[in-house]
Amino acid sequence: MKRKGLTGMSFSSAQYILRETLNSLKRNPWLSVASIVTVMVSLVILGFSAFFLANASNMANMFESQVEIAAFAQTNLSQSEVLALEDRIKSMPQVASVELVTKDQALLEFGQSLGGKKGDLLSDLGGTNPLPDKLTVKANDPQEVAGLAAELTKLPGLETVSYGQGVVDKLLPFTRWLRWLGAVVVGAFTVASLVLISINIKMNVFSRRREIQIMKLVGASNWFIRWPFLVEGLILGWVGGILAALIVGLGYRWLADYVQMTLAFLPMVQNSALFWQVLFGLIFAGMAIGAVGSAFSLRKFLRV
Amino acid sequence: MIQLNNVTKIYPNGAKALVDVNLRISKGEFVFLVGPSGAGKSTLVRLLFREEVPTRGQVTLNGRNLVRMREREVPLLRRTIGVIFQDFKLLPNKTVIENTGFALEVLGVPAKEVQARTRSVLDMVGLSHKTRAFPGELSGGEQQRVCVARAIINNPALLVADEPTGNLDPETAWEIMDLLYNINKRGTTVIMATHAKDIVNQMKKRVIAIEKGRIARDEEKGAYGYEL
Ligand SMILES: Nc1ncnc2c1ncn2[C@@H]1O[C@H](COP(=O)(O)OP(=O)(O)OP(=O)(O)O)[C@@H](O)[C@H]1O
Numbered sequence: 001m002k003r004k005g006l007t008g009m010s011f012s013s014a015q016y017i018l019r020e021t022l023n024s025l026k027r028n029p030w031l032s033v034a035s036i037v038t039v040m041v042s043l044v045i046l047g048f049s050a051f052f053l054a055n056a057s058n059m060a061n062m063f064e065s066q067v068e069i070a071a072f073a074q075t076n077l078s079q080s081e082v083l084a085l086e087d088r089i090k091s092m093p094q095v096a097s098v099e100l101v102t103k104d105q106a107l108l109e110f111g112q113s114l115g116g117k118k119g120d121l122l123s124d125l126g127g128t129n130p131l132p133d134k135l136t137v138k139a140n141d142p143q144e145v146a147g148l149a150a151e152l153t154k155l156p157g158l159e160t161v162s163y164g165q166g167v168v169d170k171l172l173p174f175t176r177w178l179r180w181l182g183a184v185v186v187g188a189f190t191v192a193s194l195v196l197i198s199i200n201i202k203m204n205v206f207s208r209r210r211e212i213q214i215m216k217l218v219g220a221s222n223w224f225i226r227w228p229f230l231v232e233g234l235i236l237g238w239v240g241g242i243l244a245a246l247i248v249g250l251g252y253r254w255l256a257d258y259v260q261m262t263l264a265f266l267p268m269v270q271n272s273a274l275f276w277q278v279l280f281g282l283i284f285a286g287m288a289i290g291a292v293g294s295a296f297s298l299r300k301f302l303r304v
Numbered sequence: 305m306i307q308l309n310n311v312t313k314i315y316p317n318g319a320k321a322l323v324d325v326n327l328r329i330s331k332g333e334f335v336f337l338v339g340p341s342g343a344g345k346s347t348l349v350r351l352l353f354r355e356e357v358p359t360r361g362q363v364t365l366n367g368r369n370l371v372r373m374r375e376r377e378v379p380l381l382r383r384t385i386g387v388i389f390q391d392f393k394l395l396p397n398k399t400v401i402e403n404t405g406f407a408l409e410v411l412g413v414p415a416k417e418v419q420a421r422t423r424s425v426l427d428m429v430g431l432s433h434k435t436r437a438f439p440g441e442l443s444g445g446e447q448q449r450v451c452v453a454r455a456i457i458n459n460p461a462l463l464v465a466d467e468p469t470g471n472l473d474p475e476t477a478w479e480i481m482d483l484l485y486n487i488n489k490r491g492t493t494v495i496m497a498t499h500a501k502d503i504v505n506q507m508k509k510r511v512i513a514i515e516k517g518r519i520a521r522d523e524e525k526g527a528y529g530y531e532l
């Protein structure tokens with residue numbers, strides 16, 4: 001007898017596996033169609049919920065990126081003291097970026113907005129610039145903006161610190177909720193698709209349990225029985241995955257275009273890397289679910 | 305070759321199929337298992353290819369302990385044993401030729417060799433004209449012969465037959481017996497559970513009678529011994 005590897009594969013076994021797989025597909029065309037449709041529907045739902053998650057978190061990011069703290073330096077600070085203050089804030093661990101608008105710049109911009117020249121405005125104001133130096137601070141984690149603002153207030157040299165408390169305190173729970181909702185939707189539909197698909201595979205395996213029992217009694221190894229199921233699952237999952245990717249891909253493109261035309265203020269994620277990742281992810285998931293699901297459902301019936 | 309030590313088998317539903325059975329069968333023997341229906345013949349036979357594991361006691365085959373055997377060694381054990389099942393156990397979706405060749409395919413034998421050997425063995429059991437039929441299209445006796453063909457195709461060291469003539473007319477039954485006789489002559493140990501009184505009486509082989517799960521009689525060149 002030939003020495004065979006761990007999984008009992010040899011050339012004639014490979015032939016056998018292919019033949020068995022094709023036979024099984026031919027024998028139960030409707031079960032195959034049902035499996036493909038199950039995988040497809042599950043993955044379509046999963047694909048759309050993945051895009052929903054992407055959009056939800058994108059929207060949350062966008063809202064949050066607009067959250068910033070405006071801190072004003074006391075007007076009696078010298079230029080170098082303001083720069084030192086800026087460095088001090090930059091070195092704080094929660095801080096993502098600090099942008100300094102000096103009082104001179106502020107005055108210049110203010111003057112320009114009034115349409116005059118800097119010199120005129122300064123002299124009009126009696127030679128002293130009443131505007132403070134402004135430091136715009138962004139937090140690493142926008143959810144912690146309130147804490148950061150409180151800490152900034154304690155810094156000597158800073159006068160008023162504000163971050164639009166009213167809006168931000170309402171916005172942040174909303175973005176947190178939005179991300180959470182996206183994750184829950186993906187999680188729930190992942191579980192639902194797995195259940196749906198595994199019921200389908202179990203039906204297939206169950207309808208052939210007697211066949212499996214006989215094979216084992218005649219001396220078939222577990223892998224000899226498993227391979228055709230695995231390959232069948234792989235093929236059905238692959239077809240289902242491709243169909244799902246097509247539907248999700250075209251569907252999302254259409255939806256994004258439609259939203260852009262009618263609700264231009266609602267930004268849809270149009271990241272093509274992400275787009276292809278999700279689509280290939282769906283195909284891969286289909287194959288993995290088909291193969292692993294089949295092998296898994298077999299376990300009980302292989303104990304003969 | 306085969307040894308049973310204090311074997312008791314109680315099924316999960318509480319049925320006591322075998323009680324404290326001790327038995328030795330040497331290589332090359334031809335043994336009949338007789339006894340009333342429900343006596344435990346099939347159960348004893350199933351212990352030999354490990355379809356069942358005894359509740360108590362040990363079963364040894366060629367020095368290997370079948371009770372302590374690991375799960376993945378079981379296929380290797382079964383490949384050295386040919387089994388003619390009382391209920392045939394044919395794959396309904398495979399043709400006669402596929403069902404028979406299956407025992408070889410499991411071993412990874414190349415397709416060409418499977419074809420050739422399958423044809424010759426189907427010839428031996430007189431089914432060469434029905435190779436493309438499915439089990440559902442065969443009579444009981446024909447299905448039984450497919451099962452015989454599958455059991456002998458890889459020249460097993462042990463042939464276990466559970467009523468291999470149960471569905472056959474006397475003439476075909478004797479053809480099957482000739483087959484088993486010749487296989488035994490070539491060195492294969494044969495164990496056959498049967499109710500066929502004439503066959504047992506004429507073959508004059510060792511007869512083990514089982515009643516209510518116990519060995520009631522064990523005779524060389526024995527007779528069936530029950531009046532039906
Ligand atoms: N799988 C099973 N589960 C539960 N009980 C069983 C099982 N198989 C057999 N039995 C019981 O074990 C006892 C012995 O059965 P067995 O099949 O070994 O008898 P047998 O001698 O082969 O009978 P027959 O001549 O009718 O084939 C019977 O009482 C039967 O009901």
Ligand SMILES: [Mg+2]
Nearest residue numbers: 345346390466
């Ligand atoms: Mg029986």
